[in-house]
Amino acid sequence: QRGELWRRAQRAKTALLPQLSCPGAMRALASDAARVWHDAASLAPRGAGWRRPSRPAICDTARAAAHGGHRARRHAGAVRRAAAAAAAATDAAPRDGNGGPSTSGRGGEGYGLVTAGEDTIASVVTGVTTQGSVAVIRISGAAAPEIASRVFWPGGHFKFGWRPESHRVYYGSVVDSGGAVIDEAVLVPMLAPRSYTREDVIELQVHGGPVCCRRVLTAVIEAGARPARPGEFTLRAFLNGRLDLSQAESVMQLVTARTAAAADSALAGLRGGVGETVRRIREGVIDALVEVEARLDFEEDLGPLDSEAVRASVSGLQQDIEAALRTAREGALLRNGLQVAIVGRPNVGKSSLLNAWTKTERAIVTDIAGTTRDVVEAGLTVGGVPLTLLDTAGIRAASDAVEAIGVERSQAAAAGADIVVMVVDAASGWTEADGEIFSGLWGKGPGTRGCKVKGAALLVANKADLAGDREVQLPLLVKEAFHAVVRTCAVSREGLGSLEEAILQLAGAPQLASGGVSWTVNERQAEALVRAHEALMRVSQTIAEGLPYDLWTIDLRGAALALGEVSGDEVGEEVLDSVFARFCIGK
Known part of the structure; x- marks a missing residue:
């Protein structure tokens, strides 16, 4: 296939110049140049020194040129460059015995990648900070096989002239610049273009832990690689057409x-x-x-x-x-x-709700009002969305300095949360204390000057088992502030599913609520x-x-x-x- 591309590219490259005055031939050659370039850009290597043009830009130019006439001649230079680029792409490939590009799959410097002139890079891709059993060190670039032959002895013995074959697995020893064995390893070579970066890639699987990783990485760098920058492996994959x-x-x-x-x-x-x-x-x-x-x-x-x-x-x-x-x-x-703050007056079941929701004993629960003095954090996943729940201290007139700090932090948590869940006692209904908390957080309603809460809000009527069928009667201003009222019972976990669905709906992702x-x-x-x-x-x-x-x-x-x-x-x-x-x- 590459051989045919090479021949087509040569024909397009040489035929364009004498045919510019013929609109019919121009249309055919422009179309062929675009197809050749498209195929060559994805299948054939790019030569050193040739900066890859934008594929859509080439195709746009070819389409415009295909209309013929003097407008075609105006675009002829760009179309000619398209054909030349296709030819350069295929010209850069190693030749097989028939004069066409090689199809052996062996890359290296001759493969003509965009990053062919760049340094060979190396990095630990896992196992640096954790005490894992295995760590992987990746080497990518034209010199990767040569570096591997310097630091790796297959079978634990030095072999003169040894070079790894692509997509084989080798067991052996890793040695430093002095020839001392520093680890046992498994080497996996993935030579160009069949690798993540489309360069020659060598991966060394060594024993995990910081000491082993750093010793092997140091040996690799001393052998000729340089440390990779953040994201550099994926950047090379993008530049070489492996990923968009x-x-x-x-x-x-x-x-x-x-x-x-x-x-x-x-x-x-x-x-x-x-x-x-x-x-x-x-x-x-x-x-x-x-x-x-x-x-x-x-x-x-x-x-x-x-x-x-x-x-x-x-x-x-x-x-x-x-x-x-x-x-x-x-x-x-x-x-x-999402960050979800749970607020309300003391002893309405905020901490019990947090524990039931997360199925943990994260918060201390007692019958004593004001048990929670600080913000308690817990993580939860709802419909694929990670939630950070903030159980806050009950908001009321503080009896001491410690409780005052807790109330202040509760108000700050509510002000910074994506969603605020205000909890009331379903058996007691809406009380004067609830009204004071609402006025302190929402002022005269969402969007007013005194409103501290920036996120959306839900009202949870907890302890629904004690309220029977009675609904919580809410003032009109309160009804307009909350997007929904959900009845729950922290003891039996009743209503938690409805609460999760309401949060996803409120967050603007109803399809996540249904699992899409x-x-x-x-x-x-x-x-x-x-x-x-x-x-x-x-x-x-x-x-x-x-x-x-x-x-x-x-x-x-x-x-x-x-x-x-x-x-x-x-x-x-x-x-x-x-x-x-x-x-x-x-x-």
């Missing part, structure tokens, strides 16, 4: 996932869920752009543009972007979780999608006002650029630095 930018971000989300649902969402993104969706939307934008641009010079030949069809297409693309943006809230919940979890967009991706949506809104407005086609193309190009930032097709160095700086060392 949205998949690279999903790797980090998977590593830092706090719940199984968050891990499932990250895996869905790693499989390409976000990237595929955005790529499909971007292709729709580019198709619309090509149709509009073709009419700028060739409307007489192509006929009038169907403005309604373009508007309908743009409207459909906007809806697709809106559907993707709706996942942003779910993603934030899965990644960051899929890929989600993060903050950076959502910001780019919003810009793309705004650009398409301007396109729709421009069409409705009957403005010239040139103005349509401005915002269509803006939408395409914004969408390209999600997958990394159109992204600057500062964005890459920001994304990968959040990664841990070793990933």
Whole structure:
């Protein structure tokens, strides 16, 4: 397959120059150049010194050039560069016996990766701070096999000229620069391109613990590697086309996932869920752009543009972007979780509710009012969302300095929480003391000047077993402040399921309440999608006002650029630095 690509690329490269005056030949060659470049970029290596152009930019140029005429000649240089890039990509591959690129799967420096000229890097990817039984040290780069031959003796004995074969498992000894054995290890070589970074990768599985890890890593660095920077392995995977930018971000989300649902969402993104969706939307934008641009010079030949069809297409693309943006809230919940403060007067069952909810004895429970003096924290997962529950001291007029500090901390916890759960005694109903607490936290209602609570609020009527069928009668102002009233019994755990569902509904993720979890967009991706949506809104407005086609193309190009930032097709160095700086060392 690579051999055929090489021959096609050479034909496209050499045939373009003499055919620029022939629109028909130009259309065919431009289309072929785009296909060759697309295939070569994904299957063939890139040569040293060739900076990979943006695939969508090449395809856009080829599509525009395919319309022929002087507009085709205007784009001929870019199309010629596309074919030349495809040829350079295949030219850089090691040749097999038939003159085509090698298909042996052996990489190294000759494989022509974007990172071919970079240092070989190494890092402990697990087992540094914990006393685990096994730790893994990863080496990635062109010199990885050579470094492995310096620090690893297969079978515990030095073998002159030994080089690891790809995807084999070797047992042996790790030695330092003086030849002293410092550990026993298992070596797993994954040579280019069949590795995480698409470079030559060597992984050493050594005994866990800080001492063994550092000794082996030191030996690897002395043999020629340098310590990897945070996220550098995944950055190289992105630069070498192994992952797009949205998949690279999903790797980090998977590593830092706090719940199984968050891990499932990250895996869905790693499989390409976000990237595929955005790529499909971007292709729709580019198709619309090509149709509009073709009419700028060739409307007489192509006929009038169907403005309604373009508007309908743009409207459909906007809806697709809106559907993707709706996942942003779910993603934030899965990644960051929620902080829930439990407030109320003393002895209404706040600590009992915390213990029943978390199935622990985290808080001390007695019949004495004011037992809880400080904020008690407990973790819980609800519908895949990590919750941090804050059991606060009962709010009342303090009897001593210690209780006064506890009440002050309770009010601060309520002010900073995402959701505030106010607990009342269902048997006693709404009391004057409850009203004082409400006025102290919410003032004259949410959004008023005296309101300290910024998050949403729920009212829990606890001790429902003692209240029978009686409902808690609430003042109108209180009813409007709370989104729902949930009856619970901490002793029997009755109503806790309804409380969890109400919290998820209140957090804006009803599908999480029903167990629906899929890929989600993060903050950076959502910001780019919003810009793309705004650009398409301007396109729709421009069409409705009957403005010239040139103005349509401005915002269509803006939408395409914004969408390209999600997958990394159109992204600057500062964005890459920001994304990968959040990664841990070793990933």
